[in-house]
Amino acid sequence: MMIKVPPYLRKGDTVAVVCPAGYMPLQKAQTCIDVLKEWGYNVKTGKTLESSSQNYFSGTDDERLDDFQQMLDDDEVKAILCARGGYGISRIVDRIRFKKFRQHPKWIIGFSDVTVLHCHIYSNYKVSTLHAPMASAFNDEGYTNEFVLSLKNVLTGNKIKYEYAVNALNKKGEAAGELIGGNLSLLVHLMGTASDIKTKGKILFLEDVGEYLYHIDRMFVQLKRSGKLEKLAGLIIGGFSEMKDTERPFGKSVYEIISDSVKEFDYPICFGFPVSHGKENYALKTGTRYKLMVGKNKVALEE
Amino acid sequence: MNRKNFLSSVLTFGAVVPFSKYIDEEGGSSKPLIVPEYLKPGDIIGITCPAGYITLQEIQSAMQQVENWGFKIRIGDTVGKRDFTFGGTDEERIKDFQQMLDDDSIRAIMCARGGYGSVHIIDALKFRKFVLKPKWIIGFSDITVIHSHLSRNFNIASVHSKMCNSFPDDWAKAEQVQIDSILSIKQSLTGEKMKYLFPGNANNKTGITEGQLVGGNLKTIESLSGTKSDIETDGKILFVEDTGEYLYSIDRMFWNLKRTGKLSNLKALIIGGFKIKPDDAGEEFGKTLYEIILEKVQGLNYPVCFDFPVGHQKENYALKCGIRHRLNVTTDKCSLIEL
Numbered sequence: 001m002m003i004k005v006p007p008y009l010r011k012g013d014t015v016a017v018v019c020p021a022g023y024m025p026l027q028k029a030q031t032c033i034d035v036l037k038e039w040g041y042n043v044k045t046g047k048t049l050e051s052s053s054q055n056y057f058s059g060t061d062d063e064r065l066d067d068f069q070q071m072l073d074d075d076e077v078k079a080i081l082c083a084r085g086g087y088g089i090s091r092i093v094d095r096i097r098f099k100k101f102r103q104h105p106k107w108i109i110g111f112s113d114v115t116v117l118h119c120h121i122y123s124n125y126k127v128s129t130l131h132a133p134m135a136s137a138f139n140d141e142g143y144t145n146e147f148v149l150s151l152k153n154v155l156t157g158n159k160i161k162y163e164y165a166v167n168a169l170n171k172k173g174e175a176a177g178e179l180i181g182g183n184l185s186l187l188v189h190l191m192g193t194a195s196d197i198k199t200k201g202k203i204l205f206l207e208d209v210g211e212y213l214y215h216i217d218r219m220f221v222q223l224k225r226s227g228k229l230e231k232l233a234g235l236i237i238g239g240f241s242e243m244k245d246t247e248r249p250f251g252k253s254v255y256e257i258i259s260d261s262v263k264e265f266d267y268p269i270c271f272g273f274p275v276s277h278g279k280e281n282y283a284l285k286t287g288t289r290y291k292l293m294v295g296k297n298k299v300a301l302e303e
Numbered sequence: 304m305n306r307k308n309f310l311s312s313v314l315t316f317g318a319v320v321p322f323s324k325y326i327d328e329e330g331g332s333s334k335p336l337i338v339p340e341y342l343k344p345g346d347i348i349g350i351t352c353p354a355g356y357i358t359l360q361e362i363q364s365a366m367q368q369v370e371n372w373g374f375k376i377r378i379g380d381t382v383g384k385r386d387f388t389f390g391g392t393d394e395e396r397i398k399d400f401q402q403m404l405d406d407d408s409i410r411a412i413m414c415a416r417g418g419y420g421s422v423h424i425i426d427a428l429k430f431r432k433f434v435l436k437p438k439w440i441i442g443f444s445d446i447t448v449i450h451s452h453l454s455r456n457f458n459i460a461s462v463h464s465k466m467c468n469s470f471p472d473d474w475a476k477a478e479q480v481q482i483d484s485i486l487s488i489k490q491s492l493t494g495e496k497m498k499y500l501f502p503g504n505a506n507n508k509t510g511i512t513e514g515q516l517v518g519g520n521l522k523t524i525e526s527l528s529g530t531k532s533d534i535e536t537d538g539k540i541l542f543v544e545d546t547g548e549y550l551y552s553i554d555r556m557f558w559n560l561k562r563t564g565k566l567s568n569l570k571a572l573i574i575g576g577f578k579i580k581p582d583d584a585g586e587e588f589g590k591t592l593y594e595i596i597l598e599k600v601q602g603l604n605y606p607v608c609f610d611f612p613v614g615h616q617k618e619n620y621a622l623k624c625g626i627r628h629r630l631n632v633t634t635d636k637c638s639l640i641e642l
Contacts, residue, residue, distance in 0.1 A: 022586075055589025056551065056582070087551045090558045189555055191529035193562035214388065214419045218526050221422045226529035248355070248418075251387030 008157030011040035018046035019058035022086020026050035032135035085112030115182030120195035132283035173268035175234030181205035207238035209277035239276025341494030344373035351379035352390025355418020365467035417444030447519030452532035460625035510606035514570030518542035544575030544614030550588035576614025
């Protein structure tokens with residue numbers, strides 16, 4: 001089944017901003033909203049942005065579900081930008097109705113917890129989504145950097161071509177395939193569920209934040225034992241930031257852990273790709289085909 | 304996969320009959336349950352480190368106690384070995400565990416401690432001989448990998464209990480619950496029928512049920528999802544415990560259980576100790592552990608009991624995984640009785 005690519009955005013199109021997971025005050029999303037308008041889009045904010053919630057979530061499950069569902073079914077809305085991740089989409093994903101979305105796909109934008117939507121939509125509906133910076137990335141002049149601008153670039157339909165530096169642990173080679181992936185912790189959390197992804201022949205990209213090194217190791221063992229690493233076309237390792245270690249040190253750096261767990265595979269692997277919880281986070285269309293070139297002097301990912 | 308098929312064909316020919324007893328299942332696993340022989344005085348218990356490292360000094364207290372019970376001890380090569388956090392390299396841990404699995408004179412294998420690392424060696428272990436002449440595997444926490452793997456692939460009973468690192472240095476100064484927890488290991492290994500009475504909880508969902516016991520550490524169970532050690536829970540009594548996790552993380556793990564169908568066809572759910580990591584300021588989760596769990600089993604008609612004495616705590620009684628138990632849950636008091 002061919003991947004369905006939602007229509008790219010034109011000036012005057014409407015972008016919805018919602019919070020399907022953690023709480024976010026409007027003020028923290030204001031720059032994002034303003035910049036989206038500067039880019040020429042209308043912005044429709046959902047009720048879950050600065051909701052009345054007093055806890056972690058940006059509203060009850062029902063409130064978050066209703067808000068997202070409304071934007072999903074609203075013909076006027078051409079893209080839904082999740083203002084932040086955090087945690088919470090797992091709680092509502094099985095209740096989201098994608099019937100209308102399947103027929104009239106639109107861009108779902110975000111990363112981290114939004115990995116649940118990327119995987120769920122890819123596996124069940126084969127619609128391309130956008131793994132990209134969210135609202136807070138626009139703050140503190142962030143909207144001028146190439147990573148936030150890459151979101152605009154993709155939304156307007158320009159082809160993706162990213163080039164970046166090599167890493168000593170890279171495994172050289174070329175690969176072609178559909179690109180899928182996201183946050184490692186979420187990816188393994190989805191294993192065995194209706195949102196689980198198949199990775200055979202695909203280029204898989206992964207990033208994570210704030211995990212213990214042994215957790216990263218265990219998650220890679222899980223990916224491997226479930227057969228998700230052996231038949232990849234290529235592997236892209238993004239940022240693994242703010243890693244923690246146990247009292248008894250694990251004894252390897254995070255990239256060494258990853259490199260060791262895929263050493264028997266001969267597909268190309270690159271480390272340090274700018275996809276992460278930090279500033280360096282290029283927009284990536286999931287589900288569409290790319291060429292990955294891991295060379296001696298540079299790495300390139302091209303649609 | 305081939306190994307699995309090979310084993311199931313061996314089992315249907317009944318090659319294991321002389322060494323173990325069969326118990327008929329009512330649903331759940333298609334393979335007959337294999338119960339290792341219980342231990343007699345003079346039997347040998349091997350001590351090995353499939354996961355984290357431990358020093359010889361740290362197992363002295365456990366050795367002494369186990370010898371007092373009348374068993375002999377075989378210390379594995381991995382005791383005292385260290386490769387950073389692990390009790391030796393993967394190869395060393397595999398070799399040590401394999402040797403204990405294959406050595407007929409060893410009647411039980413006690414894992415010295417948990418930590419992390421069993422999942423690194425589980426696929427390299429050969430259970431061919433072990434399946435024909437099974438022995439008790441003892442441990443919890445990271446050892447959940449082994450319990451789940453044995454249950455899923457071979458339907459062999461094992462003991463979920465404290466390990467060497469939990470034996471008190473000074474037996475005289477230890478709390479009674481700690482002593483009782485450790486004595487329950489001996490009782491379970493020598494074939495005593497286990498019977499646990501424990502207080503009720505106002506949040507319990509009451510009822511009486513019977514089924515095979517499966518479970519262990521929740522995080523470890525989640526990390527086995529989608530692998531060939533993935534826990535099978537249909538028609539069983541599932542127990543879970545965890546430590547040091549945020550509420551949101553516990554919630555997410557229960558969603559994994561729910562979304563993978565592991566809560567749909569249980570006979571009962573037993574919630575052990577959950578040491579919860581406090582929410583960060585401004586990130587208050589807003590739901591209690593009770594709410595997190597009860598919402599996942601809403602509409603499901605089986606008993607659920609909280610505060611069962613199993614987990615990363617002093618009260619951590621031996622549970623025979625795979626064996627059928629009767630669970631009686633009220634809000635007032637509860638019991639888990641081996642059948």
